[in-house]
Amino acid sequence: MVSPDMPVPARHQLRIVVAGHVDHGKSTLIGRLLHDTGSLPEGKAEELRAISEKRGMPLEWSFVLDSFQAERDQAVTIDTTQIWFRTRTRDVVIIDAPGHREFLKNMISGAAAADAAVLVVDAVEGLRDQTRRHAYLLRLLGVRQVAVVINKMDAVGYSAARFGDLSRAVEQYLAGIGVTALAILPISARHGEGIMSFPAGLGWYDGPALLEVLERFHPARPAVDRPLRFPVQDVYRIDERRIVVGRVESGILRVGDRLVFSPAGRSARVAAIEVYGAPPPLEVRAGQVAGFTLDEPIFVERGDLASHEDGPPQLTDVVRVNLFWFGSRPLETGARYTVKLATHRAAVTVQSVERVIDTDTLESRQGGSVARNEVAEVVLRADTLLALDPHTDNPATGRVVLVDGYDIVGGGILSMGGYPDQRRLMAAPRSANLHQVDHLLSAETRARRQGHRGAVVWLTGLSGAGKSTIAMRLEQRLFALGYHAYVLDGDNVRRGLNSDLGFSPADRAENIRRVGAVAALFADAGTVAITAFISPYRADRVRARAAAAAVGCPFLEVHVKASLNACERRDPKGLYAKARAGTLPEFTGISSPYEAPEAPDLTLDTEGEDAAACVERAVAFVTARLGMSESETDSSPPFLRS
Amino acid sequence: MPSDLEELEARTLFILREAFAGIRPLAMLWSIGKDSTALLWMVRKAFYGRIPFPMVQLDTGMELPEVYAFRDWMARDWNLDLRIEMCPPEEEMDPTLPPGGRAAARKTAGLQALLLRERYKGIFVGIRRDEQSMRAKERVFSPRSEDGAWNFKDQPAEFWDQYKTEFPEGTHVRIHPLLHWTELDIWRYTRQEGIPIVPLYLSRGGMRYRSLGEKNITVPIPSTAATIDEIIVELENTRTPERAGRTMDHESEDAFERLRRSGYM
Numbered sequence: 093m094v095s096p097d098m099p100v101p102a103r104h105q106l107r108i109v110v111a112g113h114v115d116h117g118k119s120t121l122i123g124r125l126l127h128d129t130g131s132l133p134e135g136k137a138e139e140l141r142a143i144s145e146k147r148g149m150p151l152e153w154s155f156v157l158d159s160f161q162a163e164r165d166q167a168v169t170i171d172t173t174q175i176w177f178r179t180r181t182r183d184v185v186i187i188d189a190p191g192h193r194e195f196l197k198n199m200i201s202g203a204a205a206a207d208a209a210v211l212v213v214d215a216v217e218g219l220r221d222q223t224r225r226h227a228y229l230l231r232l233l234g235v236r237q238v239a240v241v242i243n244k245m246d247a248v249g250y251s252a253a254r255f256g257d258l259s260r261a262v263e264q265y266l267a268g269i270g271v272t273a274l275a276i277l278p279i280s281a282r283h284g285e286g287i288m289s290f291p292a293g294l295g296w297y298d299g300p301a302l303l304e305v306l307e308r309f310h311p312a313r314p315a316v317d318r319p320l321r322f323p324v325q326d327v328y329r330i331d332e333r334r335i336v337v338g339r340v341e342s343g344i345l346r347v348g349d350r351l352v353f354s355p356a357g358r359s360a361r362v363a364a365i366e367v368y369g370a371p372p373p374l375e376v377r378a379g380q381v382a383g384f385t386l387d388e389p390i391f392v393e394r395g396d397l398a399s400h401e402d403g404p405p406q407l408t409d410v411v412r413v414n415l416f417w418f419g420s421r422p423l424e425t426g427a428r429y430t431v432k433l434a435t436h437r438a439a440v441t442v443q444s445v446e447r448v449i450d451t452d453t454l455e456s457r458q459g460g461s462v463a464r465n466e467v468a469e470v471v472l473r474a475d476t477l478l479a480l481d482p483h484t485d486n487p488a489t490g491r492v493v494l495v496d497g498y499d500i501v502g503g504g505i506l507s508m509g510g511y512p513d514q515r516r517l518m519a520a521p522r523s524a525n526l527h528q529v530d531h532l533l534s535a536e537t538r539a540r541r542q543g544h545r546g547a548v549v550w551l552t553g554l555s556g557a558g559k560s561t562i563a564m565r566l567e568q569r570l571f572a573l574g575y576h577a578y579v580l581d582g583d584n585v586r587r588g589l590n591s592d593l594g595f596s597p598a599d600r601a602e603n604i605r606r607v608g609a610v611a612a613l614f615a616d617a618g619t620v621a622i623t624a625f626i627s628p629y630r631a632d633r634v635r636a637r638a639a640a641a642a643v644g645c646p647f648l649e650v651h652v653k654a655s656l657n658a659c660e661r662r663d664p665k666g667l668y669a670k671a672r673a674g675t676l677p678e679f680t681g682i683s684s685p686y687e688a689p690e691a692p693d694l695t696l697d698t699e700g701e702d703a704a705a706c707v708e709r710a711v712a713f714v715t716a717r718l719g720m721s722e723s724e725t726d727s728s729p730p731f732l733r734s
Numbered sequence: 735m736p737s738d739l740e741e742l743e744a745r746t747l748f749i750l751r752e753a754f755a756g757i758r759p760l761a762m763l764w765s766i767g768k769d770s771t772a773l774l775w776m777v778r779k780a781f782y783g784r785i786p787f788p789m790v791q792l793d794t795g796m797e798l799p800e801v802y803a804f805r806d807w808m809a810r811d812w813n814l815d816l817r818i819e820m821c822p823p824e825e826e827m828d829p830t831l832p833p834g835g836r837a838a839a840r841k842t843a844g845l846q847a848l849l850l851r852e853r854y855k856g857i858f859v860g861i862r863r864d865e866q867s868m869r870a871k872e873r874v875f876s877p878r879s880e881d882g883a884w885n886f887k888d889q890p891a892e893f894w895d896q897y898k899t900e901f902p903e904g905t906h907v908r909i910h911p912l913l914h915w916t917e918l919d920i921w922r923y924t925r926q927e928g929i930p931i932v933p934l935y936l937s938r939g940g941m942r943y944r945s946l947g948e949k950n951i952t953v954p955i956p957s958t959a960a961t962i963d964e965i966i967v968e969l970e971n972t973r974t975p976e977r978a979g980r981t982m983d984h985e986s987e988d989a990f991e992r993l994r995r996s997g998y999m
Contacts, residue, residue, distance in 0.1 A: 104738050104741070105738065105741075130973070132973070133973050133974065133975040134973045134974050134975070135975070135978075136975075143987055146987075156867070157867070157870075159867035159868050159870070159871065159991070160868075160871070160886060160887075160991060161987075161988045161991055162887065170886075170887055171871045171886065171887075171889060172871070173863075173867070173870040173871045174863050174870055175863075175864075175870060176864050176916055183738075197890075197891040198889065198891075200891060200893055201873070201889075201891050201892045201893050204893030204894055205893070233893075314736075325748070325751045325752065325755060326751055326754065326755045328781065328782065330782045330783075330784070335782065337751055338751075339744065339748050366782065367779075368778060368779045368782045368783050369778070369779065369783070377736070379736055379741065379744065380736055380740070380744055381744045381747045381748055381751075383782070394755055418891065432896050435755075491894055493891075493893070493894060493896040495900075498898070498900045498901055498902060499890060499891070499898065500890060500891040500892070500896060500898060501891075503891075503893065503894065503896075
């Protein structure tokens with residue numbers, strides 16, 4: 093008899109999912125594991141014997157888990173389940189994941205909660221499509237500790253050669269997705285071989301038995317050493333206090349810390365951590381739920397993401413998602429969904445389906461849609477700014493689920509791959525002592541003197557599409573027509589104004605922000621500012637348009653369009669060759685995205701028309717929009733005539 | 735690193751707050767047993783001493799007298815907004831059902847009447863996965879049709895702590911904030927926190943109730959565990975299932991499945 097005073101052992105649950113193809117013996121393995129470790133409740137084995145006999149079959153261990161009548165009658169696991177057992181060292185929760193393709197969403201619902209996985213492979217059948225799909229999904233779900241069992245070894249005569257072949261096949265596949273198995277071992281679950289120990293038939297195998305392998309897994313630790321992330325769950329008004337509640341997903345939150353709430357960016361200090369019925373702590377750590385009050389009455393709501401001022405999450409309205417999809421309707425380019433990102437909800441549009449991945453061959457194809465049970469890489473564009481982290485930096489704030497109507501239909505992990513953090517670009521002026529000074533001259537006065545108003549003509553397109561050529565000729569032609577026009581060209585501006593910037597996504601975005609601001613100043617001064625920059629990000633062009641709008645000037649977005657193939661063939665600066673050779677990183681179109689304008693004011697197709705024709709069309713368009721045309725040079729611009 | 739009980743509690747508080755943020759009106763089923771009383775304790779923690787939804791007891795009039803005494807004492811002492819829902823009488827139930835099934839059917843019918851009248855969109859229920867293999871297949875947020883039926887063959891996806899919180903009209907959701915706890919966890923937590931319990935759980939004269947149900951269909955088990963500490967030691971060493979004393983689970987192979995499918999907790 094154990095003394096009641098004996099200290100309770102540390103009981104951090106280890107959650108292990110058992111995955112693999114249908115009928116490869118997952119439920120049987122779990123049933124047997126529970127039986128052999130003495131974890132089945134009293135009378136359970138007899139009950140199983142009785143219900144197996146009723147169905148005219150030998151003792152079926154899988155009935156421990158397959159508790160639905162439909163599961164027993166059809167001998168297939170429909171839904172995931174969890175069952176507890178104890179090894180010598182710790183409490184374990186075993187998660188059974190259905191292997192049938194139809195029940196992928198149930199498999200994910202089970203496997204996503206796991207710290208580790210056992211992948212079951214039938215020694216006779218070998219690797220099948222769901223074996224590979226499950227392995228792939230485990231990686232997407234962030235389950236990195238994996239052991240593989242080659243089951244039903246009795247059915248292949250305990251052949252060491254067969255085991256060797258399958259081990260190599262599994263290793264090869266796992267290596268392809270960046271996973272290393274902790275162990276690969278031969279077992280026969282039905283006969284309890286290889287679970288606690290190996291019988292003579294498997295004497296050639298000198299590795300550990302399954303139970304020992306399970307004891308080598310360890311539970312996930314809370315991410316205390318990562319930057320603080322606290323997604324706001326709710327704000328409660330209790331007496332006179334406004335308590336912000338949620339869970340610390342990573343890092344440590346301390347009384348006195350200054351917190352910034354993204355995406356809005358408001359900040360305040362933690363006045364007190366609030367706990368009911370206990371003295372208030374001075375800090376709370378990753379994994380703990382918490383409530384706190386702030387020293388200033390700033391507006392905070394569910395969905396905000398609190399962090400420290402140094403090490404905030406990224407802000408973006410566009411993000412790459414490596415996703416799995418189980419919606420009954422395919423995911424389509426252009427379709428609208430809701431994403432849930434921690435406690436935040438946002439409306440998104442599928443901007444593009446970059447590639448659909450065949451989990452059997454790991455090959456990918458391009459396509460506009462993702463069918464049920466497929467995995468793919470897509471780019472999502474949100475209606476508003478999202479505060480997030482790349483999944484590699486912070487899993488809890490680096491993943492989303494997609495909702496269609498009332499249902500969760502998919503999920504995925506986030507990466508910024510080639511897209512910039514927009515936080516710096518959104519920043520308010522750093523100095524608080526700024527006062528707007530008004531000019532004594534109005535835009536109309538300037539326009540009357542110059543004969544036209546100022547404007548920004550924004551050329552965007554791939555490198556080699558013809559932006560600089562068209563810009564320079566357009567400037568020349570407009571000048572000849574009496575316009576004050578000036579070209580801001582990429583390479584020229586980078587020699588001076590932007591000589592401190594490189595080509596990282598963040599620097600490219602800053603480059604365009606400055607050019608947008610300078611172009612707006614030129615336009616405000618009455619000049620037609622023509623810009624010739626790749627300007628690959630839609631968000632940056634939207635910002636440049638806003639800068640022009642702020643000074644009341646027209647902004648004409650011109651898409652100088654040519655296919656990547658054509659640009660690469662032209663390669664006037666030899667840049668594509670360098671990018672392909674890998675010596676020029678983050679090159680638009682090759683290793684960095686180009687987001688074509690959705691609704692440009694003008695499109696110039698430089699593959700379909702020669703440069704002269706493009707320039708003529710540009711001249712006609714700009715002059716028509718700005719009011720001074722070749723035949724009207726002597727009269728005042730039409731906008732003054734109204 | 736937080737203790738395992740802190741982790742379990744943190745998950746429950748998170749779930750309670752997720753439900754409260756997204757679903758109204760809410761109610762909680764309080765069976766007066768150890769699990770839903772521990773849940774009630776955590777509700778007070780989640781909402782800083784307030785209980786922002788009513789407690790509902792589905793009453794068959796057949797609980798043991800100690801259970802009623804405990805209920806009334808708790809309701810006063812904790813100032814609970816307690817709604818006692820009298821379940822329809824046994825005569826109205828399907829007479830072909832075995833006795834345990836009839837008692838469960840009364841509670842199911844009581845719950846249906848309550849939902850119809852009060853239009854609750856979310857009901858907290860203190861069930862656990864380790865109690866019973868049907869409950870092991872549950873979701874934390876488990877939608878039900880108007881008549882309470884559980885479509886267990888097509889349950890919603892639930893992962894990364896993202897739950898189904900939106901539903902078409904006529905649906906309600908059962909919210910299960912204790913699904914991840916075990917019987918042993920509940921007792922260790924009850925001891926740690928000093929949560930009151932019905933004294934029937936403790937041994938008197940060599941017998942105690944391990945699970946509390948209606949008096950005609952629940953039997954005590956032989957046990958000398960007269961304190962919570964002793965219960966914990968007993969559970970660490972037993973292989974007898976928790977609901978062995980609940981006859982309704984054992985009336986046929988699929989007894990519990992049929993009960994749950996039609997809306998039982």
